[in-house]
Amino acid sequence: MQAHPHTEQDELKVMGAKCYQCGKCSAGCPLASQMELSTSQMMRQLQLGNYDAIYRSNSLWVCVACETCQSRCPQEIKIVEIWDTLRNRLFADKKLQRKYATKGAVRHILLAHKIFLSNIYTFGRIFEPMLAAIYNLRSGDLFKDASKGPSLLVKGKLPLLPHRINGIKEFQRIFKNVEKYRAQKG
Amino acid sequence: MARIGVFICWCGENISRTVDVVKVAEAMAGVPGVVTSVEYKYMCSDPGQKIMKESIKNDALDGVVVALCSPLMHEKTFRTAAEEAGLNPFLLEVANIREHCSWVHENKEEATKKAIAITRSTVERVRYNLQLKNITVPITARAMVVGGGIAGIQAALDIANGGHEVVLVERTPSIGGHMAGLSETFPTLDCSQCILTPRMVEVARHPKIKLYSYAEVESVSGFVGNFEVKIRKKARSVDTSSCTGCGICQEKCPQKNIASEFEEGLGKRKAIYVPFPQAVPNKPVIDRKHCLYFTKGKCKICEKVCGPKAIRYEQEDEIVEERIGAIVLATGYETLPATFFPEYGGGRYPDVITGLQFERLASASGPTSGELKRPSDGRRPETVVFLSCAGSRDLAKGISYCSKICCMYVAKHAMLYQHKVHGGKAYVFYMDVRASGKNYDEFVRRAIEQDKAIYVRGRVARVYEKEIEGVKKLVVKGADTLLGEQVEIVADMVVLASAVKPSVGAAALAQKVGTPYDQHHFYSEAHPKLRPVESNTAGIFLAGAAQAPKDIPESVADASAAASKVQILFSRKEMERDPYVSMVNSDRCFGCFSCEAVCPYRAISRKEIKNRSGEVLKVVAEVNAGLCQGCGGCIAICRAKACDLAGYTDQQIFSAIRGFNTTSTYEEEVVKK
Known part of the structure; x- marks a missing residue:
């Protein structure tokens, strides 16, 4: 059996320290059945500073941030904020990505996330055919969901030409500012 | 020199x-x-x-x-x-x-x-x-106990048996408090009423106890040993001296669909009623909000049927004054209502009830005569889910403390349920089981081992209604944190062990009496360890759940402790106190009375300074040394520097x-x- 690691105190651990493991978050979570670690187990791992276990489980990526857990938490812990920070940490850290995000569902989720954002960056909104095409190419699963294409086309749900929003330049500046801010923060 | x-x-x-x-x-x-x-x-x-x-x-x-x-x-x-x-x-x-x-x-x-x-x-x-010189204050050896629950009853009996007169003030029509409504008590499962009612009768018969039921404390002035208390006797509309308690009025009253407070809303009562058969005093009260005569102007059936002609529609609230030496506050508790829990469907689903309501369902004197039935359709509940920590230890609901009694009564409920519905399934959702008391943990183990209550460690997130085969059931969504899995239980009834909080009006009473209370409105003790039944105001003592959540044995122990403190006070004709009190230099005082406003002990009074011919020259502040606790508030506020604290003067x-x-x-x- 693995001993409890004693890691250094950090901001997230301080936020997690209030958790007394009542399990109300896990009880209400609509995606709990898909998670390898339940919400309260994730909080426990966080209290111990066991980030390895947190990133190894799929829970961070299954969570849809519906905030049911957070709204019910009797200790008023900002659970979703904690998870967002955990995801951002991984996203900003190539080393962590190599360790935890090179295979399986996590890789696909991260890929989709990146392609989605680059799509938004280009058009200011989603252009579905391009999103699907790039995702299928890069994930290697070329014909994923391809059979749904024709019926979506017939119903007019898939536009043939992209639509750019007005003021795309200003919009893209937001992205650049975020990048700049990230670079500053290191 | x-x-x-x-x-x-x-x-x-x-x-x-x-x-x-x-x-x-x-x-x-x-x-x-x-x-x-x-x-x-x-x-x-x-x-x-x-x-x-x-x-x-x-x-x-x-x-x-x-x-x-x-x-x-x-x-x-x-x-x-x-x-x-x-x-x-x-x-x-x-x-x-x-x-x-x-x-x-x-x-x-x-x-x-x-x-x-x-x-x-x-x-x-x-x-x-x-x-x-130490201050000496004369003592009126007469106590007032506020609250007629088990703590108040015990305190009143102990003081009275010690030979001192006691005034017992109870807000509802009968003494007995919550204990009168409980079914059986942990950890022995003895019948609550059977052990309580002899005490209630003793109070009624005791020559040294003056009982004011259906009465409230109107105001308190004075200080330790010398309180002057005004008590409002609410209009009962019945002359208690001529009423024989025959009960015919209650029988004949046509207004019958009023939710009974004693039955926690699960039973009905009339507009003229005695809250429960063993009530003390066993004299009815007219509920003027519901009485046909008071609302519509006609009926008067009770007056017609009353043999001794004891009905008094014209009766008004009466204020009586009592001189009192010491006050015991035993105002008790209440629990959060089911409607406080929207996520558990409290108030929406009739089968989601509180622990106190379950007590009435399980009680032989209750609305179902002790048979367990669902409030909605009267079916026997085959599966019951008990949720402990409903509201307790819940910062988001504003209650950070543990309600202390719930772990035990939940175990008791699970047991009683098993005894009444053989083969029924009892689930208990818990976060921790806090059973520290003599024979308490053994009791919880008995519920688990012998009576097969299934304890699930985790808090419930939601309860919702679902119709299964034509019967409305309650689906309880919880988690078993020990397994790390979600649990869904289809139940017939959900019982919330809802949090204990001080009774309504506890804070208002504390303000009348002039004694401190905490952020939850529980009364503050003078020292958490060494002076647990004394308040910070001299002559005010605390007993029972008004100070913190407490079970029956603790409340009784508290009450006896408070009674003993009262008797220590009464053992002397005069009492001596430290002379560290404020003094007012009347030459300097110009009568702004800022001190009067800030004094938490109401020790400042006004004194007229007259010349020889009796004309008032000025009005100055005066300190009542018996009341002053030497806090120094007046000294800080006094802009004329007229106040000074003996023993700690500015000089x-x-x-x-x-x-x-x-x-x-x-x-x-x-x-x-």
Whole structure:
């Protein structure tokens, strides 16, 4: 059996320290059945500073941030904020990505996330055919969901030409500012 | 010129290890006004005290400083010794050179300097000490107990059996409190009413107890030993002296669909009613909000059927005055209503009930005569889910504390349920089981092992209704945190062990009485460990769940403790108190009465200053020494600097502060004076 690691105190651990493991978050979570670690187990791992276990489980990526857990938490812990920070940490850290995000569902989720954002960056909104095409190419699963294409086309749900929003330049500046801010923060 | 003696203690090695005691004594000997300065190995020993006593007589001292441990330890010892030697005890002060100096420092040189400064400062202070006298206050040996639950009943009986008169004030029509409504009690499962009702009857029959039921405390003035209490006797609309309690009025009353408070809303009562058959006093009350005569102007059936003609529609609230020496607050608790829990469907689903409602369902005297039935359709519940910590330990709901009694009554409920519905399934969702009490944990184990209650560790997130085969069921969504899995239970009934909080009006009563309460409105005790049943206001005592969540044995123990404190107070005709109270200089006071506004003990009154011909020259503030607790609020607010605290006058304090900064050989300011 693995001993409890004693890691250094950090901001997230301080936020997690209030958790007394009542399990109300896990009880209400609509995606709990898909998670390898339940919400309260994730909080426990966080209290111990066991980030390895947190990133190894799929829970961070299954969570849809519906905030049911957070709204019910009797200790008023900002659970979703904690998870967002955990995801951002991984996203900003190539080393962590190599360790935890090179295979399986996590890789696909991260890929989709990146392609989605680059799509938004280009058009200011989603252009579905391009999103699907790039995702299928890069994930290697070329014909994923391809059979749904024709019926979506017939119903007019898939536009043939992209639509750019007005003021795309200003919009893209937001992205650049975020990048700049990230670079500053290191 | 003052004649001050300084006595410095070694305290074995405790002080002398880090403080050069001889040096301190030498330094003090050089201070103007100090006639004698000696050190001794143990000042608190008999020979040590003797040195001081003899010096007081021989050197004709008019001020004494003893430099030793904290005044909490030995101030009383030395003041008593000083008094024996013929010195006013309040002319003696303690300089704390142990806790404040030797114990917390290592460097001997620096510590000695500090010890000199502390002692010197105390010498400067003692110059201005006044000859004070303890205050004596006469005591009315008559107690008032507010609240007629088990705590109030026990306190009233104990005080009355001690030979003192007791006034018991109960807000509802009958005494008995929550305990009268409980089914069986943990951890013995004895019937609650069977053990309570003899006590209730004893209260009614006791010659020393005056019971005001259906009455509330209107106002309290005065101070310890001398309270003047006004009690509002709410209009009962029934003349209790002629009513025989036959019950015919209740039988004939046509207004019958009123939710009964005693049955926690699960049963019905009439508009004229006795809350429950064993009520004390067993006299009915007309509920004027629902009575047809009071709402529509006609009916009067009760008056017609009443044999002894005891109905009094015209009766009005009556204010009675009582002189009281001590007050016991035993106002008890209530639990959060089911409607407080929207996520559990409280209020929307009739089968989501609170623990107190379950007590009534399980009680043989309850609305179902002790048979367990669902409130919605009267079916036997085959599966019941008990949720502990409903609202307790829940910051988001504003209740951070543990309600303490729920773990035990939930186990009891699970047991009672199993005894009444054989083969039924009882689930208990819990976070922790806190069963610390004699035979308590054994009781919980019994619920799990013998009565097969299934304990699931986790908090429930949601309860919703679902119709299964034509029957409305409740789906409980929880988690088993030990397995790390979600749990869904289809139940017939959900019982919330809802959080305990003080009764409605607890804070308002505390304000009337002038005693502090905490952020949850529980009454504050004077010391959490050493004075648990006393409040910070002299003469006000606390009993039962009004102070914190408590179970029956604790409430009873509390009540007896409070009763014993009351009897200690009543054991003397007069009581003595420290003279550290505020004094008002009426020459300076110009009557702004800011002090009156800030005084938390209502110790400030107004005094008229008249000339010889009786004309009022001005109105000034006056301190009632019996009420004043010496908090100093008036002194801080007084813009005329007319208020001062005996024993801690401005002159004493400033002189003491100055004492820290003067060298021990030259004392210009004092010499000038």
